[in-house]
Amino acid sequence: MNAHVDTDAAQAGATRRELVVGTALVSGALLVGCSPADLLAVGAKTEVGAFGPFIRIAADGAVTVFNKHIEFGQGAHAGLAAIVAEELDADWSRVSVEQAPANAKLYANTLMGVQGTGGSTAIPNSWMQLRKAGAAARAMFTAAAAAAWKVPETEPTVKDGVVSHAASGKSAGFGELLQAASAITPPSEPKLKSHADFTLIGTDRVRRKDSRAKSTGEARYTQDVKMEGLLTAVVAHAPRFGAKVSGFDDAEARKVAGVVDVIQIPTGVAVVARSTWAALQGRNALKVTWDEAKAEPLGSAEIEAKYAEWAAGKGALPEKLKWETFETRGDAAAAGDGEIFEATYDFPFLAHATMEPMNCVAQVGGKGGVKLTVASQSPTLDQLNTARIAMTLPGSVQIENLFAGGSFGRRANFQSDFVAECVHIAKKVGKGTPVKLVWTREDDMAAGYFRPLTHHRVKVRMDKDGFPAAWTHRVVTQSLMKGSPMAPKGIDTSTVEGAMGSPYLKATPAVDGQVLMPELGVPVLWWRSVGATHTAFVMEHTIDQLARKAGKDPVAYRLALFEKAGANRHIAVLKLAAEKAGWDTPAPAGVTRGVAVHESFGSVVAQIAEVRIVDGVPKVGRVVSAIDCGTAISPDQIAAQVEGGTCYGLSATLHDEMILKAGAVERRNFDTYPVLRNSEAPTVETHILPSTNPPSGVGEPGTPVIGPAVANAVLAATGKATLRLPMIRA
């Protein structure tokens, strides 16, 4: 048996006063940018076993790894477990994964300071933490074996969950040694393996742990939660961003069989029922009137036009809105005799459009305390927002974290929008009754939190060799961070990352990069690969146009610029992709190739896309990818992320576009918001650059490269640049 200790037993009896003080402290601390993990965990009752918060070993020797991150498709379950299993020398076939509970102290993302998944950090932030956890547990077993066998501590070895001693011929499984190992004090700095000694990491044995459950319907998502007495809620939401309920008539809604209550909440009017269908019918019968006085007045076309004007220096800027510099060097405006290239690029609002629309199960007011049963991308944020509504300590909010049917960023936001909505309803229902909030696809699409609509304006003066001599860059886009507890002191770099810090700018003697971050009533959010969703396109498509103007091969042109910038990782992936794609050989008849390279989340990806124009529309066939993501934990899942990320990016390149008319979302389902389907999906080959550097991001870096690669292939075929996405407008 593992020894369990209640880490916060002393906090269990917090008084009402302490609760209020605690919440205020936590909110205040967050607002000044601290990461008070200790404070945030006050009230948590997490059992930690002898092997620490990440590892549990059963009497039969089976190993369970606790995943502090969400598993929303990116393979974190397998990748994180493999890191532990490698250092522990566990039997990989007997390693399983469980979601860790919410506890900011035990399970903070080491790069964020709070518990949460994002920025492609699940593996990078856990790398050393889980290696140490696995190695410490291993050391406890070898020490226990040495003591039992009376041999020197350095002599027992471990393989596949069995501890052995060669000289004496003794061996024992983790299960047999469990009690003795549990009593050993874990070493604080256990010896870690060198890369050469890895037997699991980097091999094709590291495969997903959830494929069977996800192929049988058994995998449990928020949508699937069943509980005794569970009620289902749907909400009539505002027709426009910023509109508020002014009144409602629920007489007809209450007549629908199965409807148990109709409740006004800050975001609308909730219909609570015994089944999903009854709730939906109840909502259909509900009449709500809205106060639209403060609603967003603009549509996407007007926003786009305004952004273009501002970037061109036309029209007055609203008060307090000003251009902010993200990169500057030399005098980019100085006259010169080189050729001038100018272009503008437009990118629409994008919905994340996860397959599982947002949803949540909450219980408030019962004896069990406040509990969420939900796929939580940021448990700490969800705890904080829940605690404010339910008036309890954030750390005491329990979260049972489930599989998510996708997120791509959507499930983490500073307001915990859909979680908060569910908690408001559950609080009104009270008595600890479980309430499942179900959003329809239309609710999900219309709720916003879009990738912001974005405009770029680029002017490049070329030198006599055709390389950029002066680069002027203007970006207009909403800030993702403004008004949030994590708002940076300077500019919100997520709006320009990828242009800012680009090796192409580094290789350019004079640079003037500025960003304008207007405020709108449209909620915006990070969307898989964040700033790179537009900056990679602009930089890479611009470079191809410059290369063509200069009469140079796009790969050679890039390599020369990367040389100037000292971007060695870019050079390595580009050379690898070019070699594997046969860049120097003729493309098949009717096919053109396009190349793009981009660094995001610490990883560099190069792609070469083969494109055929069919009926005026690009059809993408083979895509050769090379990625440098540091140490590769699971080559197969890295490939899966590059494949999937490419499809996500290609969907936005070809189809995705959210249209607003006067602050109202026009496209609310897949019939009017087309996304990539099977017949359009390319065949992606993924080549991983061998590396012993620490692992860097994998979930997002595969997304932003395909767009410019395809645009560059189209440029090669037609001579025409792509200055607005999506390429195919519905």
Add this chain to the structure above:
Amino acid sequence: MATSLEINGRTVQVEAAPDTPLLWVLRDEAGLTGSKYGCGVGQCGACTVLADGAPVRSCSLPVSALAGVKITTIEGLGGTHPVQDAWVKLDVPQCGYCQSGQIMSAVALLAGNANPSDADIDAAMDGNICRCGAYQRIRAAIREAAAQSRA
């Protein structure tokens, strides 16, 4: 209103208004949550089940239309159907939410066509959206299942 349905070889009595879509009856009444809600308008395929062997979108099919129809859901495949095995072998799922629907469409395709061409796969699978973009592996797994079934 009590309705009798034949689901996965068993007769199931459910309480549901006649216009209730099969999906909500499966999920809320019959306790079969493998079939997913994705769009409610037959556009995404996450709710795909078989009706007398043909793939249908259960979100858009009222239970009143299903008297005497044999319904098969993902749960009815048994867990080790060749298509499911191929899905596991190639680690097709990412988030996994659409995969019940993908698998049911693939099962229907292979039941009528033991050796589908790429065009056949495209035609059969284009009604099933996967936002994770597992399409390449879905195609490969269908070929794998077809090869295993022929072997």
